[in-house]
Amino acid sequence: MSYDSLIDQLAKDLKPVRRRRLNADLAIVAAICGVELLLFFRLGMARAGMPSMLQHPSFWWRLASLGLIAGISAILAALSFNPAFSPRRGIRALAVLVLVCLGTGLCIGAGPDGLKTLVQRLDWFDGLHCAGKVIALSLPPVVGLGLLMRRGAPTDMRATSLLVGLAAAAWGAFVFVFACPFDDPLYIAVWYSTGCGVVVALTRMLLPRLARW
Amino acid sequence: MTDADWRAMMIAAQSGNAVLYRQLLGELGAWLRRYYARRLPPVMVDDTVQEVLLAIHEKRHTYDPKQAFGPWLAAIARYKWVDRIRAMKAATMEEISEAFPADDHTEKMQTARSLEVLLSRLKPPQAEVIRLVKLQGLSIEEAATRTGQTIALVKVNIHRGIAKLSALAQGGDQ
Numbered sequence: 001m002s003y004d005s006l007i008d009q010l011a012k013d014l015k016p017v018r019r020r021r022l023n024a025d026l027a028i029v030a031a032i033c034g035v036e037l038l039l040f041f042r043l044g045m046a047r048a049g050m051p052s053m054l055q056h057p058s059f060w061w062r063l064a065s066l067g068l069i070a071g072i073s074a075i076l077a078a079l080s081f082n083p084a085f086s087p088r089r090g091i092r093a094l095a096v097l098v099l100v101c102l103g104t105g106l107c108i109g110a111g112p113d114g115l116k117t118l119v120q121r122l123d124w125f126d127g128l129h130c131a132g133k134v135i136a137l138s139l140p141p142v143v144g145l146g147l148l149m150r151r152g153a154p155t156d157m158r159a160t161s162l163l164v165g166l167a168a169a170a171w172g173a174f175v176f177v178f179a180c181p182f183d184d185p186l187y188i189a190v191w192y193s194t195g196c197g198v199v200v201a202l203t204r205m206l207l208p209r210l211a212r213w
Numbered sequence: 214m215t216d217a218d219w220r221a222m223m224i225a226a227q228s229g230n231a232v233l234y235r236q237l238l239g240e241l242g243a244w245l246r247r248y249y250a251r252r253l254p255p256v257m258v259d260d261t262v263q264e265v266l267l268a269i270h271e272k273r274h275t276y277d278p279k280q281a282f283g284p285w286l287a288a289i290a291r292y293k294w295v296d297r298i299r300a301m302k303a304a305t306m307e308e309i310s311e312a313f314p315a316d317d318h319t320e321k322m323q324t325a326r327s328l329e330v331l332l333s334r335l336k337p338p339q340a341e342v343i344r345l346v347k348l349q350g351l352s353i354e355e356a357a358t359r360t361g362q363t364i365a366l367v368k369v370n371i372h373r374g375i376a377k378l379s380a381l382a383q384g385g386d387q
Binding site for chain 1: 226227228229230231232234235238239242259262263266267268270271272273274275276277278280284285287288289291292
């Protein structure tokens, strides 16, 4: 098609569009996450003995860290659906935040035991089970953010995909906090990070192909 | 036309004003030709401009009228440019089979293409003055007038560009 006929065709095909709005995107993601959380409790998937859990510092550490990471990542991801926004600086700040959260958790209760005890504390079988659940709980926000990414126009696909993965993974882990029977910060740091890492790696690998424009 | 004019036309286009949209696309096409003329081999400019116009059409809902139009357009143009460069790099990785001996004409085309690929990896001002002076035969003064660079800068850009080209040709720069 020649240049002029392309312009004619595009002008002919023009229809009014509804502008993409950051707040609307964030509201959609929040709604998806809200429904997931509601279903999670309604289906009785939460851990028994919630009142005692509320006394445990590791519970609040998990909720605060994961909620903060999920919220900031989701905002940055939604911002980066705009072509003119570069998410690189935000990712660097998030990396620091993740390290601070992990460091805080390890300070709560990792250090004093010997190596053998540490290995026992990791509890491989349950750990892999937990990581699997974190991955499963990350799927709704991955789908929601992925669809919004396709509708948007991110110009740094890799960075945006990474943010989508991080937001979804942190949210999946956040929900899983209400079901996780383990309170050991070392166990949480290792297995939650494993589950989140898988989600981030997969979205980072797949989303740029699916959301290419 | 200023950024404010383009912005106003895009806002009108988002509401469905086809007349202003057509005018806007014409303006953007001219701007994109200039943008890519300094960044891509001449044979690729038209295709890329059309691709970007299509992308602008499909993604026009992502333009936020509260923001300036220029950065939005430049981000899309740059994204498509990087995409093209990646595709070119991937294409140069394809091995040419020994079973297809190249005649002189094919060889010349391959050389020209390889040169364009190498030029596209230089900084745009360097590639531009090398094209003008070394390939099209313009004088340093003419190239300076054409590009808006000073004579000294043209010389420096040619010198540095050629040094980088030879490094690239030897596979020393990644």
